[in-house]
Amino acid sequence: MSEILVVGINHKTATVEVREKLAFSKSQLAQALAFLRTLDEVYEAVIISTCNRTEIYSFGKDGESLLDATLIMLEKIKKIDPHTIRSNLYTYGQEEAVRHLFRVTAGLDSMILGETQILGQVKTAYADAVAADLVDSYFHTLFRLAVTAAKRVQTETEINQNAASISYAAVELAKNIFASLQGRTVMIIGAGKMSELTLRHLYEQGAQNVWVVNRNRGRAKKIAAKYGGRSEDFNNLYRCLVKADIVISSTSAPHYVLRAKDLSRIHAQRQGKPLFLIDIAVPRDIEPQAGELENVFLYDIDDLQAVVAENMDKRKQEALAAEKILDEEIDEYKKWFKTRAAAPLIAALHKKAEKIRTSHLEGTLRKLANLDEREKKHVVNLTRAIVNGILRDPVLRLKESALEANKDFYLNSFCRIFALEDFLDDNSQPSPEKAEDSMPQ
Numbered sequence: 003m004s005e006i007l008v009v010g011i012n013h014k015t016a017t018v019e020v021r022e023k024l025a026f027s028k029s030q031l032a033q034a035l036a037f038l039r040t041l042d043e044v045y046e047a048v049i050i051s052t053c054n055r056t057e058i059y060s061f062g063k064d065g066e067s068l069l070d071a072t073l074i075m076l077e078k079i080k081k082i083d084p085h086t087i088r089s090n091l092y093t094y095g096q097e098e099a100v101r102h103l104f105r106v107t108a109g110l111d112s113m114i115l116g117e118t119q120i121l122g123q124v125k126t127a128y129a130d131a132v133a134a135d136l137v138d139s140y141f142h143t144l145f146r147l148a149v150t151a152a153k154r155v156q157t158e159t160e161i162n163q164n165a166a167s168i169s170y171a172a173v174e175l176a177k178n179i180f181a182s183l184q185g186r187t188v189m190i191i192g193a194g195k196m197s198e199l200t201l202r203h204l205y206e207q208g209a210q211n212v213w214v215v216n217r218n219r220g221r222a223k224k225i226a227a228k229y230g231g232r233s234e235d236f237n238n239l240y241r242c243l244v245k246a247d248i249v250i251s252s253t254s255a256p257h258y259v260l261r262a263k264d265l266s267r268i269h270a271q272r273q274g275k276p277l278f279l280i281d282i283a284v285p286r287d288i289e290p291q292a293g294e295l296e297n298v299f300l301y302d303i304d305d306l307q308a309v310v311a312e313n314m315d316k317r318k319q320e321a322l323a324a325e326k327i328l329d330e331e332i333d334e335y336k337k338w339f340k341t342r343a344a345a346p347l348i349a350a351l352h353k354k355a356e357k358i359r360t361s362h363l364e365g366t367l368r369k370l371a372n373l374d375e376r377e378k379k380h381v382v383n384l385t386r387a388i389v390n391g392i393l394r395d396p397v398l399r400l401k402e403s404a405l406e407a408n409k410d411f412y413l414n415s416f417c418r419i420f421a422l423e424d425f426l427d428d429n430s431q432p433s434p435e436k437a438e439d440s441m442p443q
Contacts, residue, residue, distance in 0.1 A: 004045065006144075007068040008094040008102055010057035013113045016090040023082055026051040034079045035134035043067040046141040048131040050106070052123050054113050059103065061140050065095045100144065100335060104328045107152040109162070115317045116161035116324075121152045143338055151331035158327060161320035169200040171309040172280045172301070173207055176248055179278050179299050184208035188231075189246040191239065191260070192253035193221040196282050198228075200250050205229050213242050240264060244271045248278045251287040259283075262291035269295065280306075337405065344404040347416055348397055350425035355389050396420075 011024050026034060031049060038047045038060070046061040058075070060068045073084040094102045105111045107124045128145045131137045137145075156162060173183075180186060186209040190197050193216045201212065212231025215238070216222035222233035234242055243249065243265070253259055260279070274297055281288040281302040293300030363385050367378060396416075403412035417423065 004061060004063065004140075005065045005068065005095060006059070006061045006099045006140075007065045007072070008057055008059050008092075008099040009069060009072045010055060010092055011087070011090050012055035012057075012092075012111070015092055016087075020087065020090055021054070021056065024051075024056040024076070024080060024087070025053070026056065026079075030079055031130060032134070034075055035131060035136055037075050037078060038071065039134060039136050041071045043071045044136075046131075046138050047136045048127050048141060048145065050124060050127040052120070055106075057106070059099070059141070065093075069093060097332075097336075101328070101332060103144065104148050104151050104332060107148040108155040108324055108328060109152070110155075110321055110324060110328075114167055115314065115321060116155075118156060118162050121149065121156075124152075125149060140342075144335065147331055147335050147338075151328050154327050154331070155324040159320045159323045161317050161324055168196060168282065168303065168306045168310060169203050171306045171313070172200045172250070172282075173203045175280075175299075175301055175306075175309065176204060176209075176278050177207070179276055180247065182208065185210055186247040187211040187213065187245055188248045188250065189213040189215065189242050190222075190225065191215050191249065191251040191287065192283070193218065193225050194252035194282070197250045197252040198225055200280065200282070201225070201229065204248060204250075209248060211245075213246065215239050215242060240268055243277075244268050246277065247275065248280070250280045250282065252282040253287050255283070255287060256285065258289045259287040260292060261289045262295065265292050265298065266295055272297075282306075340409070341401045341404045343409060343413060344400045346426055347400060347413060347422060350417075350422040351393060351397065351420055353425045354420070354422060355393055359385050359389050 011021060013021070026049060031051060034049055035047065038044045042063075044060050044062045048059045050057045050059070058072045060072060062068045062071070076082055077084055102111070107121055109116045109118060109120050112120055124145070128137065128141075131141070176183060176186075183204060186204075188201055188204055188209045188211070190201055190213070193214060205212070210230075212226055212229040214222040214226040214231060214233045215236055216233070217236050219233055219235065225231075226233045239259075243260075249260075251259060265277075276297045276299065279288055279292065279298065279300040281300065284303060286302055288300060288302070290300070290302075292298055363382065367373070367381065370378075370381070373381070400412070400416055403409055403416070406412060417426070
């Protein structure tokens, strides 16, 4: 009996330093898939590698040999002694492995609950495995069903509708203040990673005209260039503020960079335009009293974290509904998996029926040599329709029987009734011993 195995590492089981060691570059991924393809123990395999996880999904002879094959691959391609990371690895087999894949693809196992980026990453990983000729009928169906389940979660729940990160929370708050972010001017004070991430999200939502003010002008130019913006000297800070709609501040200054009294001085020049201030710095960059000014909306990192915490509670509620959707899709997988046992018999039945059909058809057409091509085509289509009509119900009953507890008895009986032994591969022959043991009482 073939088995599925997942061997993985993620943000829950390992630090970023350990995860980096197992992350696959594009060339390493190609090498790893090529190596797995040479192993007799591995029939199919997919490798998912992101910043937060590396997971090797394999299907083959048995779980133990698949685990050995995976560890050998890691040692060969990643140059890692598997024993040094065993405490960080998790393994799932059979139904656990299937549920894990469905939860990963739906974003229920992500650092940010319900995030959607992982769906695209899973699809890419699957496509890479297909290109490496490491996907056959089992993983084709399994990953297709996992993707279908993830799409249902996205469309039938609101798990990804509430901001679940500081940067996304800032964008959502900005949307509440401005009717639209289209054409809004964004100014960054400082050039930290969180500021840049928030800027990217704002930019994707339509904010434009980026200004970056930083004491290190080189860093400012680099960030501004990414978004078609420009850098400014720190001395021009307040001049830029006159034109800004959204300000993101994240410096390492030990004191306030923006003070309420200085902002009040440019208030008249702004002519009542709303000003959205996002203070991500610790200690804070913007004096709290600035938020008391008319049409000035100030949020610090605690405000954003409170929004995220509230939204995460909402996402957790939606996750309950998402799990029910996964249960439904996993049930579909289980039905498909059970009916796989009938596939060789169905193929053998069609093969035998086609042999009989073509044999009689050839003899009949020889006797009806006066038929033109159009008439011959009608005869051929008629024989196909008759055969398909006769086989439809037996095939349907066979699939239903494969879901029964005594499926081995029914499969064996089907094989004998239709005399399919000569049309089956040796490894597809039903077992008479199992059939007798499972005979209905």
